[in-house]
Amino acid sequence: FHDEGTVFVTISKDGEELKSGPLAAGLELEYDDEIKVYAQKVDPNYEIIKKNGVEFKTDNWNPYAQLDILLRGKPGFDIDVDTDQDSYDPKSAADSRIDVTINVKNDGDAKAENVVLTIDTAGLEVISGKTKYTYTKVLKGEVLEPITLTLKTPAPWEDTDYKIIVKTEFEDFKDEEYEDEGSKTIKIKRKWDLIVSKSTTKERHMGEPVYVSITVRNGGLCDIKDIELTDTLVSGMRLEEDMELGTTLSLEAGEVAADVFKYTLIPEKPGDFTFPKAVATFTLPNGVSKKVESDNSDKTKIYGPNIILTKSLSTKQLEEGDELTVTVTVKNSGNVDSSVTVTDTVPPEAKFISGETSYKGVLQSGGGAKTIKYVLQMHSEGEVQLPTCKATFLDLESYKGEVDSNTPAVVNVGALTLEASSEQQQPAGSTESNQEKKEEPDDTHVKTGGTEEDYGDTPGFGSLLAGLGLLGVAGLRKKGLV
Template sequence: MDKKIVLIGLLTVCIFSILSMTASAADNIEWVEKKDGAKLYWGETINVDGYDVKAEDFNEEGMVFVSISKDGEKLKTSPLTAGLEFEYNDEIKVYAQKVDPNYEVITKDGKEFKTGKWNPYAELDILLRGKPGFDIDVETKKDTYDSKLTGDSRIDVTINVKNDGEAKAQNVVLTVDTAGLEVLNGKTKYTYTKILKDETIEPISLTLKASTPWEDTDYNISVKTTCEDIRGKKYEHTGYKIIKIEKKWDLIVSKNFIKERHMGENVPVSVTVRNRGLCDINNIVLKDSIVSNMHLQKDATLEKTFSLKAGETAEDVFKYTLVPERPGEYTFPKTVAAFTLSNGQSEQVESDNSEKITIYGPYIEITKSVDRQQLNSGDKLTVTVTAKNTGNVDASVTVTDTVPSEAKLISGETSFKQVLESNGGSKTITYIMQMNKEGEIKIPPCKANFLDLDKYSGEVYSESPVVNVGKIITLEGSSPQPEGSTSSNEEKDETSDPSTGGTEEDYEDTPGFGFFLAVAGILMGTGFIMKKKA
């Protein structure tokens, strides 16, 4: 009998303890209001975080029957009057603020009467069990670390964690994934019995050792927390920080030159190569090329092979002088270094070509043209000469043209002196000359001398136009000669060679031929007198 009493007592204590723990757990639940006074009429439903809350039915005593469903399954139904609540599995709670049958009211003879018509509704508060959540912030002093720098060999990491959820977290485990980086100081795992809502834990610090990769590499330093809520449901949260660690090798090719020069001034160029990495680089093949509109002052080799130890610099691998050919802004071509690293990795680096060089000065272009290439002896020929400055500096230009010996100037000017402005300033002259000799005549080139304010000077020449001066020969019986002709077939000696014949007027206009005709006339006259005396 005594044993039965003891057993009954123990059983009673256990049951009481279980009920107390359940009640205590229920009391400690942190409810979060999701809907305040949601108005539901008869048969209406509202969805809150996956739960469907429906006003199933009403009665005349101000009671509403509310159901809770999820994924089409009805979980619980309960009657509520204003001020009452019910919950399901410590997950969701419904509280009735107001239940109104909402009868239709009519007034008759000054008195109000309720009809049999009604449209009941309930105003409900809907609450869900709060869930823990974590804001995890991972910080480092820098986003990018250079493995070649001593100061970047250590990576200091700070981790800040706050429970920004809706309830406390229990049995919290925090782990740090360093992405394979060695831990020099600190821990990668922490445990906490609980972290209350809105609580921030003490900052976590650890120091990592920077790696020395062959290529620029991203490392994801991540932090994960696992925890439980008051009902034992598990949660997981993460935070991370991505950092970059730059490669352990680095070859820098630098091309040095003066950024501004004037025409007539040379441009010295030098190329330096520096190995600022942690490993030696052997058999570096360096190649360079010449910028457009310049040429080497003297021959130079623009390809070399050499090696550099870690931290070593090769000064003036290339050193040469360029002569500008015309003004303008130019971008130097890249100097290219090709090599193979000790791990078998082939690489190529180039110099920076973002900097430009500006060459100042005039650039005079002169053109000479004729209005036709075929004409007759005695015809007029129009010559046009244009000088143009396409450079970026004004210049004083003197243009001098020459009339060929086979012609004489009829009208116009053959020279001028004028300041031609930069970027297209020009001057054109036109003159007319008469061609007095047959054949293919090469017109002499026109010359232009120029000088700018920096005393840069020079001379340029135009091309030499070629014209063909022919003589019209009229056969017997053909139409008369055109106006301006000085001879015809009828006037010619039958024994004369038409290919070499010419009128006296033609030869008189040709330098030297008037003298020869006079001498020939004297000799012929003397011969005739001597013959008559005989």
């Protein structure tokens, strides 16, 4: 600062002094049309004191300056590239062309001169329009007329991204060169498409068939030969009739093979089932191997009871005259309530002592269960095989069947054999089954266990009373009374 009301200003760049000089209010300092410093106000701001009513300026001052720094305006372009869609499918007739619209505005701070606009279509064929435009000048804030371009949709083997780039190259009044660009990326879908559709019945009751069909469609633009199609059975169902679930076929572009596989399944248990996907493997005309699977998002629900029958023994080794406890448990793990009749049989080598050998009632779905127990006295030595226990069932949809406890339970009475000794190291025996046996539709009766009316007041005593009756008849004959 100088006391005459000027300020000394220096313009520099990267530490290098470019221009300097004094500025008073209203003056400016400019360098190469790039930067201008304008002094709005320069004030030495001396300290003023009054003495005897007279103002005096002291040597104390606090000068300041108000400066405007102005940079030279430069041109620049905002380029917006837009297409009618973001993705295109060459397999669709509606997507055969790509319409491009380009909007350009000089949003810089100065006029642009000798403007050249070029469009890089990423190799896409131009159906209509130009890829190069020139402009003598574009004023600050000026918007160019929209540029339109139509491109042909390509047909790549795989999904591919294409980037359309629009570039402007231009100069300012000092012939300094500039460059701006805008772009738009679009996705072009692959040219081939093999669709495997697997349809299944969505709901069934036990005893009702589930229908499955598989259709293959070539939705692409190229033929596909030697398509190997395979399917897999869902666990918990069986084929009504045996058939091979593998084949080879070829399809021309656009061709459909309906019901390549069509079969019927019989559910073996209730529940929710997600079917395995059908798989197609093939080689494209370009030599690339591919695999396509069906989309099985839906589930099939099978309703019905699932009856599980278990029979266990308190021991596998005992002496003649000892008592044996038999435990029978029936359980419904299905999703439908069911009436159940359980019947067990006392072997001739044993005497019924107490308990229940039968049950008849309703088991709730989701784990409803009933356990019965009875006691036998073994009166024959040797290995005794207890018969399997049986249960019949019937639900409200008239689905019925029979299950048993499968492997017969075996107990050794008397001297311990080598085999029995080995078995004694294991827990008391039990057998279990959940294999439902479906009755044919023309069956009219479900096998049921005896009731108290069938067997007398005490379950298991029917056979004993019958034996005593026969002995009585024999005695009367000996006495000549019969």
